[in-house]
Amino acid sequence: MIKLIQIELYKIFRKPRTYIGFGAIAFIVTVVNLGFLFEGEQLLGFLLDSLKDKFLLSGNLINAYTMTFVILNSLWIHLPILISITAGDMISGEANNGTFRLLLTRPISRSKLLTAKFFSAWIYTVLLLLFMISLSLIMGYLMFGVGDLIVIKSTISILSSDDTLWRFGYATLYGILSMTTVTSLSFLLSSLSENSIGPIVGTFAIIVGLTIVSTLGYALIGPAIPYLFTTYLPSWDLFFTMELDTAKLTHAIYVNLAYTIAFITFTFYYFKNKDILS
């Protein structure tokens, strides 16, 4: 299995499209950091304007943690697209290139091949996420240093700098879980398709579609919203409150796990019985 995963990873990292994700993240992180470097005071002033009357804000408020927190907010929409470029190509790309005929006529089970492909896509996902977070922290540290993190949601949390890093650690682990759900969705769509565009567009459409419906169609699908995985894509920020909402976090983890297992199970069942006509 390790040999198969190595082969799949080799194939992934020899494709130029693989680096689109890393390039896009490097670009976003750099632009956001530079934006704050030149316009940071104004941006922060705009964000904290309403607080100035009630709080005395001092110290290094634009820092590596603030930057990483801001950048993590892109997680729920940008990262799934970048993940689907690779995960959505894992099966459909082979069908499109005609290389499935080469692979599936080898003395190896379809399940093993599929397992290797999924783990390779997952490793790519993890690397992409770690790259984004570590680049944000490093670039933010080099440009701004460290400091306290102010999180404004329904409540205001001011997290001291020595109480922040572990939160990013757990947020990263949660991000890996929620992005694994996205990876398994892309993987499922990839098994249904004969070209790579379908899974990429499909993943994006499902995530954006469900998010819009959740936001605007509350009356229509209100009871279902707590059970949609898209509801919990941005739940990494639950780690950035003074008191952790463990009940909500646990529910988010279960929903992500349930969807991941369902997507993968269906992919394996479908692909094992699929006639390869490409």
Next chain:
Amino acid sequence: MKKEVFLEFDHVSKQYKDFLAVNDLSFKVYEGDIFGFLGPNGAGKSTSIRMTLSLIKPTSGNITLLGKSIVNEREETLAQVGALIEKPDFYPYLTAQKNLEILGKISGVDNLATKVDEVLELVGLSERRESKVKTFSQGMKQRLGIAQTLLHDPKLIILDEPANGLDPQGQVDMRELIVRINKERGITVIISSHILNEVEQICNRMVIINRGKSMVEGNVSELLTGSRMKVSYVTNDNKQTLELLANSDFKQFVTGIEKEKLTLLIEHENIPELNNFLSNEGVKVYSIEPIRSLEEYFISMTK
């Protein structure tokens, strides 16, 4: 010596929703055969080959390779088979060598580096081993396709339209390569093709299928000579010879003069008798040419 049955289709059918692609197909391929799998487009050749390689599951019937079920013992049987299906598609962004290494690793080939060298040498691609496949011509891809079938020392190779997209010289080279693999390595070969000339020249046995059904199966030379064949004669005076034959016991065989050649539709065993007759009558025969070919046989079986 009776040859071992290598591959057997036993009443195999494949039904898609409202389309029966393969209909109760049965045939056998024996050890050492170069077996032609013939049929017009849409006859069910590719579906049958894909079923042999377990890319498609049969709806009913059994396919066995060396006595083992392709469906139930998929990995064991595929370890004995190398295949080139339709186009020779590879990872275009990788070199020829890397493509083969990947496929060899998946197949669990021992001494992979040596094996890759050996098959690249066999197909004449050693000097292009470091070139990316996207720079290859169709002929080179086809040869690389043959190379990958041999990586894991299979006992059977299946080639689906191996001459597709090749120029005439490429087709000749491909035929020579297939015969060499069969003779030197003792590998049984199945060739699916609608290029009849190719099959006629290199196959010893064949099956012709049409609309998913087997029309005929057997030894190529026996099938082609077992019935009347069309023969053209060039004599010193074709018109006079035509009149002579029209008034003889051979009149039933005469079909006329086509392109300044006297043509007859005649059984194989009657040809020496006809030659004797013409010789005794003082007719000078300059050439005798069989026109009856696999092409006509194929058309007669599939129309």
